[in-house]
Amino acid sequence: MKKRWICLFVENDVGVLARISGLFSGKSYNLASLTVGPTEDRTVSRMTISLTSDDRTFEQVKKQLGRCVEVIKVVDYTDIAIHMKELMFVRINNCSDRDIDGIFKISQVFQVSVIDYSPETVLIESVHTENCNNDLIALLEKCYANRIEIVRGGSVAVETLSIAER
Amino acid sequence: MMITGAELFVKALKAEQVDTLFAYPGGQAIDLFNALYGEQDIDVILPRHEQGLVHAADGYARSTGKVGVCLVTSGPGATNLVTGIATANYDSVPLVCFTGQVPTGLIGNDAFQEVDIVGITRSICKYAVTVRKREELAAVIRKAFLISRTGKPGVVVVDLPKDIQREYGSDDYPEEIEIRGYKPKLSVHPGQLKKALETLNHAKKPVFLVGGGVNISHAHSEMLKLAEMTGVPVVTTIMGKGAIPTTHDLYIGNLGIHGSYAANTAISHCDVLFSIGTRFNDRITGKTGHFATHAAIIHIDIDPASISRNIEVDIPIVADAKTALLALLEKAQKLDTEEWLEQIRQWKSQYPLSMKTEGLTPEKVIRAINHTFDNAIIATDVGQNQLWATQFLELSEKKQMLTSGGLGTMGYGFPAAIGAQIGNPLKDVIVISGDGGMQMNIQEMATAICYELPITICILNNGYLGNVRQWQEMFFDRRYSSTCMRYRKSCPGSCNAPTERCPEYTPDFMKLAESYGANSIRVTKENEIAAAFENAKHTLKVPTVIEFIIEPEANVMPIVPPGNALDDMILESGDKGI
Ligand SMILES: Cc1ncc(C[n+]2csc(CCOP(=O)(O)OP(=O)(O)O)c2C)c(N)n1
Ligand SMILES: [Mg+2]
Numbered sequence: 001m002k003k004r005w006i007c008l009f010v011e012n013d014v015g016v017l018a019r020i021s022g023l024f025s026g027k028s029y030n031l032a033s034l035t036v037g038p039t040e041d042r043t044v045s046r047m048t049i050s051l052t053s054d055d056r057t058f059e060q061v062k063k064q065l066g067r068c069v070e071v072i073k074v075v076d077y078t079d080i081a082i083h084m085k086e087l088m089f090v091r092i093n094n095c096s097d098r099d100i101d102g103i104f105k106i107s108q109v110f111q112v113s114v115i116d117y118s119p120e121t122v123l124i125e126s127v128h129t130e131n132c133n134n135d136l137i138a139l140l141e142k143c144y145a146n147r148i149e150i151v152r153g154g155s156v157a158v159e160t161l162s163i164a165e166r
Numbered sequence: 167m168m169i170t171g172a173e174l175f176v177k178a179l180k181a182e183q184v185d186t187l188f189a190y191p192g193g194q195a196i197d198l199f200n201a202l203y204g205e206q207d208i209d210v211i212l213p214r215h216e217q218g219l220v221h222a223a224d225g226y227a228r229s230t231g232k233v234g235v236c237l238v239t240s241g242p243g244a245t246n247l248v249t250g251i252a253t254a255n256y257d258s259v260p261l262v263c264f265t266g267q268v269p270t271g272l273i274g275n276d277a278f279q280e281v282d283i284v285g286i287t288r289s290i291c292k293y294a295v296t297v298r299k300r301e302e303l304a305a306v307i308r309k310a311f312l313i314s315r316t317g318k319p320g321v322v323v324v325d326l327p328k329d330i331q332r333e334y335g336s337d338d339y340p341e342e343i344e345i346r347g348y349k350p351k352l353s354v355h356p357g358q359l360k361k362a363l364e365t366l367n368h369a370k371k372p373v374f375l376v377g378g379g380v381n382i383s384h385a386h387s388e389m390l391k392l393a394e395m396t397g398v399p400v401v402t403t404i405m406g407k408g409a410i411p412t413t414h415d416l417y418i419g420n421l422g423i424h425g426s427y428a429a430n431t432a433i434s435h436c437d438v439l440f441s442i443g444t445r446f447n448d449r450i451t452g453k454t455g456h457f458a459t460h461a462a463i464i465h466i467d468i469d470p471a472s473i474s475r476n477i478e479v480d481i482p483i484v485a486d487a488k489t490a491l492l493a494l495l496e497k498a499q500k501l502d503t504e505e506w507l508e509q510i511r512q513w514k515s516q517y518p519l520s521m522k523t524e525g526l527t528p529e530k531v532i533r534a535i536n537h538t539f540d541n542a543i544i545a546t547d548v549g550q551n552q553l554w555a556t557q558f559l560e561l562s563e564k565k566q567m568l569t570s571g572g573l574g575t576m577g578y579g580f581p582a583a584i585g586a587q588i589g590n591p592l593k594d595v596i597v598i599s600g601d602g603g604m605q606m607n608i609q610e611m612a613t614a615i616c617y618e619l620p621i622t623i624c625i626l627n628n629g630y631l632g633n634v635r636q637w638q639e640m641f642f643d644r645r646y647s648s649t650c651m652r653y654r655k656s657c658p659g660s661c662n663a664p665t666e667r668c669p670e671y672t673p674d675f676m677k678l679a680e681s682y683g684a685n686s687i688r689v690t691k692e693n694e695i696a697a698a699f700e701n702a703k704h705t706l707k708v709p710t711v712i713e714f715i716i717e718p719e720a721n722v723m724p725i726v727p728p729g730n731a732l733d734d735m736i737l738e739s740g741d742k743g744i
Contacts, residue, residue, distance in 0.1 A: 014298070
């Protein structure tokens with residue numbers, strides 16, 4: 001079992017998202033995240049999908065996606081160099097002054113921004129890889145247990161130009 | 167010229183050379199029916215239930231090679247299609263199903279007879295779409311026909327809101343259409359083909375495993391040529407049966423959980439398994455870890471997703487069966503298979519397919535069909551009747567079988583035969599059905615009468631949902647739970663065998679047939695079989711129902727018990743296996 005990434009170009013039509021997500025649920029594939037938005041060509045949408053599977057199932061997933069009439073192209077992003085980012089908001093409630101100091105320090109170290117603020121509440125915006133966001137959540141949960149609310153957007157990805165690292 | 171959507175619909179059907187439409191009206195389709203009124207070039211067939219309708223379109227499509235076309239109203243009309251859509255799509259039958267829909271402005275309002283039929287059928291068809299603008303209508307219909315009949319054929323659902331049916335717009339119908347996400351493979355990879363042939367040429371014990379793909383691509387003569395040219399014997403799946411004549415020397419039989427001993431054993435012993443147009447469904451493989459373990463496996467299929475899904479293959483080839491066979495014929499050569507063929511002949515004579523019991527057996531009924539009809543289409547229902555048919559029917563270029571393989575839909579056989587007879591007025595059309603399945607679409611008897619279809623309907627009446635009863639007998643201690651068709655409320659609570667005191671069967675199929683105006687014959691003895699078929703064969707314009715009263719507890723043998731390897735079969739009732 002391994003985490004995989006797929007970039008999918010689909011028709012920008014009603015029902016296409018349902019077709020794709022229905023394929024995953026109907027065939028019991030383990031969908032982890034799916035993001036979608038239109039491209040420079042308004043008739044085409046681009047999806048970034050992540051799932052966890054073994055090799056054989058993953059081959060099936062790609063083939064089954066390729067079979068859909070609405071799917072224009074399937075690109076496997078699993079083992080190629082890509083830039084990948086996820087937008088995440090974290091809201092931390094019931095903060096004391098010391099908590100707020102701590103949050104500002106964390107945001108410096110993690111290179112995330114504090115984008116909104118009220119006397120007891122802080123809102124952080126993080127644009128990082130999924131893994132980095134996971135680490136941030138783990139830390140915040142430790143420091144501010146039961147006081148955080150998380151809004152994750154799912155990852156978007158694009159091939160690198162000259163960089164080999166993700 | 168400006169025409170309504172409904173008029174464009176009719177124009178499109180004609181452009182697609184649709185000569186027969188299976189249709190049932192209703193409020194949200196009334197404009198379409200109005201446009202069809204008096205139309206000379208399209209026969210509109212009115213069945214008695216939308217499920218019968220879609221199976222009829224399916225039987226029409228399978229037996230003619232044309233696209234079957236359905237038209238129903240919204241809501242219940244559309245949902246009644248669901249089983250038939252899944253049945254056809256699973257067996258790769260090209261259908262285009264038009265459903266009426268409430269006007270676009272009302273969609274989502276829980277309007278009267280509104281259902282999201284596109285959402286309901288999304289996972290059981292090849293493509294489903296609601297037409298949202300009048301200007302898209304022509305392109306959507308063109309696309310629907312193209313997608314349905316090309317590549318791996320399948321079902322396309324086109325949902326037509328009422329306002330679009332009524333709206334005026336262009337009368338253009340495009341000839342060419344480009345679908346960027348849909349590019350069925352038209353060629354075959356020469357390198358892979360070469361590898362496949364090299365592997366085949368080195369084989370000592372090769373087998374062709376032929377699935378429904380060969381029948382679907384109408385590659386019978388190519389398949390036969392290749393088998394004869396190479397001397398390689400042929401095993402078929404149920405869906406592939408008839409790909410070469412079943413009486414041919416090179417034909418071994420069907421494989422699978424009710425396959426023949428020789429076929430299953432040949433698969434287990436072969437050194438090269440050259441498979442064409444099958445998806446290695448669990449009904450044919452038995453325990454996958456033990457399937458064809460000695461063989462290098464070559465697999466040709468039009469659907470990349472069928473390759474190495476259930477069975478890991480060595481040489482995958484994505485191609486249409488006919489295209490691949492034609493390419494193979496250019497390079498194939500004769501193999502020395504005499505010893506191997508002799509071995510197979512031995513297996514065949516060691517355990518031939520045959521029912522040993524005396525009297526009126528399903529085997530005798532089916533063999534009589536083989537003798538009586540020479541230019542025929544035989545539609546089966548599902549259950550023991552179907553399995554016996556797949557074992558004993560003889561097929562050839564002139565005898566085709568229609569059966570619900572993938573979905574196994576009871577109630578398929580009779581309506582499918584109606585479609586087949588409508589599409590093939592000069593052929594004899596025969597149904598082999600069980601007593602249970604026959605009751606699932608019996609209402610279509612009226613359709614057969616109305617369209618003057620001389621179908622011969624054989625009901626193998628064992629008084630049970632026999633296939634399930636057989637499993638209960640063999641694997642569930644004879645606990646006949648909900649499988650007896652004679653059951654009455656006054657019966658004793660637990661029952662595990664038929665007795666003298668069992669209640670009368672209901673319905674009386676003879677009276678039922680008569681009430682529709684059909685010809686009816688009940689056969690209780692072996693020596694009445696031939697006369698009954700002669701009578702049916704010479705009965706014109708009305709269907710003949712022949713009810714065969716067969717032994718209630720007859721079983722389909724041999725059988726591979728669940729979890730066993732293919733050649734680990736129980737050969738006769740009461741056996742413990744070999
Ligand atoms: C629509 C549907 N419901 C249930 C089944 C499960 N099933 C498979 S065979 C069978 C029994 C069929 O009985 P009958 O039509 O009398 O045929 P027989 O097996 O007795 O020949 C049943 C219930 C099915 N295949 N299709
Ligand atoms: Mg029965």
